[in-house]
Amino acid sequence: MTTTTTVDSELANILYDRLHLHSSDAHIAVVGDEAFAICDKKYHNVSHSDTVGGLSSYEHCDAILAANVLNDHDLYKDNSRLNSLIRSLLHRLLDGGFAVVSGTVEDGQAVARLTHFFDVFRSDGEHDTTIGFEFIEARNLSTEVQQHQNWLRLVWVLRRTQFESHHETTFRDFLDNHQYKGSCVDAYEWIFGPGFISPGGAKENLHYLEKLQINSNQRMLDIGVGIGGSAMQVAQTYGAEVVGIDLSSNMIAVALDRAQKAKNTKVSFVITDVLKVEFAAASFDFVYSRDCIHHIPDSKKLFGRIYQWLKPHGKVMITVYSQGPGVLSEKFKKYVKEFQYNFHTLQEYTTILKGIGFGVVAVDDVSDRLKATLQNEIDKFERQKDEFISKFSEEKYNVELTGWHSKIGYIKEKNLVWAQIYAVKS
Ligand code: SAM
Structure with a gap:
């Protein structure tokens, strides 16, 4: 079997997993010879x-698999060609239909750019509707990682859906254009340390991690992995x-x-x-997450999913910003609203997990660790003020320094609690 066939089998399986297609009427359009050969064996109407461009004769498709179309780098660098690709995919699909689009891109920037386009593109549908893609995921193809140490061959999975208007935005767009804008990510990493967007960095x-007793045969899911420092640390330190x-x-x-750059085939990433x-159920030994889940609106659903994904005796380790027992100040409420956080109390987390x-x-208050770390980071800020300002700006320096002082204030007022959640599936 050739490499292309193997990667294309992975694509066909991704499509198959998403569609759960058993209907012989389902219509799938495929771009690419190898992918077509594989899909033709799996489905009836391909x-x-x-x-x-050749898809123009097809309409009302349940799915389109566009294998390797993003290998054409000029296509995704040109806004009008990219828009016409997305429009063409959208208008060939039924509502709820899936587009699976793949290719090897030049770098991470291209991945971010393509994801943004797929996520925010809107078009006029029939009967005065607005249509676009619900962004499901973009993942690096594991076959390609294992065979060629290439993390830049990716697949995007998108579902055609109706939107309220052309301007309806998404939470991904909010994160990428607000708290985690490119320049903000760089500044955060400068503060927290290489690879990390959370207090205290690698140390x-x-x-x-040390509490989990990880070994090299095990598998971890890192939720809200950020720029990947922890994933790399786990792969390099424990071989998991x-x-x-x-x-x-x-x-x-x-x-x-x-x-x-690191070429460690133990790590893979999904947007x-x-x-x-x-x-798959019972597919991870550990579910790990650092300072992410206060972004998630539905904690019951989140922990229900984590429970399913864990193997029996699998462990959860999470740090999360939570709500303390103090009277909430107006300033704290504004902070929570601005970042669209969803804070719970420690008791609420305990109740949900049980x-x-x-x-x-075990849901523990580890705010003293956060307070000490934030203070260290403030000291570093002040010591290396000139370096920070030369890399970023004086305005950014003042905003971040104020933000760090505010967080210490929230902890002192018991509005903010840093929680460590440890749990084991029976
Ligand atoms: N864990 C990383 C670290 O320690 O460096 C990053 C922490 S950063 C403070 C929180 C991360 O959670 C962000 O990268 C954010 O994009 C991610 N996040 C927020 N909501 C998410 C969601 N619904 N699904 C997956 N990740 C999410």
Whole structure:
């Protein structure tokens, strides 16, 4: 079997997993010879074209698999060609139909750019509707990683859906254009340390990892993996396999570029929402997450999914910003609203995890660690003020320094609590 066939089998399987197609009427259009040969064996009604342009004769498709179309780098650098590709895919699909689009791109930047386009593109549908793609995921193809140490061959999975208007935005767009804008990510990494977007960087992360007794045969899911520092640390320190997921394409763009340099085939990355991604049941020994899940609106759903994905006796280790017992100040409420955080109390987390069925559940207040770390980071800021300002700006310096002082204030007022969640599936 050739390499192309193997990668294309992975694509066909991704399509198959998403569609759960059993209907012989389902119509799938495929661009690419190898992908067509594989799909033709799996499905009953498959049409083939050499190019996306050739799809114009097909309508009302349940799915389109456009294999390798993103190998054409000029296509995704040109806004009008990219828009016409997306429009053409959208208008050939039924509502709810899937587009699976793949290719090897130049770098992480290209991944972020493509994801943004797929996510925010809107078009006029029939009967005054607005249509676009619901962004499901963009993942590096594991066959390609294993065979060629290439993290830049990716597949995007998108579903045609209706939107309220051309301006309806998404949470991914909010993250990538607000808190985790490219320049903000760089500044955060400067503060926290290489590879990390969370307090204390690599050293603090090791503190939590050490509690898990990880070995090289095990598999971890890292939710909100950011720019990938923890995933790389786990792969390098323990030899375990890590799948890192994050909804911010700016974050995963950096993680992919770094994986491409480090060539550690134990790590792989997916841009996706943890509430949408699909993993097989009982497929992870650990679910790990650092300072991410206060972004997630539905914690019951989140922990229900984590429980499913864990093997029996699998462990959860999470740090998360949570709500303290103090009277909430107006300033704190504004901070929570601005970042669209969803804070819970420690008791609420305990109740959710026990309700789902976890055997061991320990939710602890580790705010003293956060307070000490934030203070260290403020000291570094002040010592290296000139360097920070020369890399970023004086305005950014003042904003971040004020933000760090505010967080210490929230902890002192018991509005903010840093929680460590440890749980074991029975
Ligand atoms: N864990 C990383 C670290 O320690 O360096 C990054 C932490 S950063 C503070 C929180 C991360 O959670 C961001 O990268 C953000 O994009 C991600 N995130 C937020 N909502 C998410 C969601 N629904 N699904 C997946 N990731 C999400």
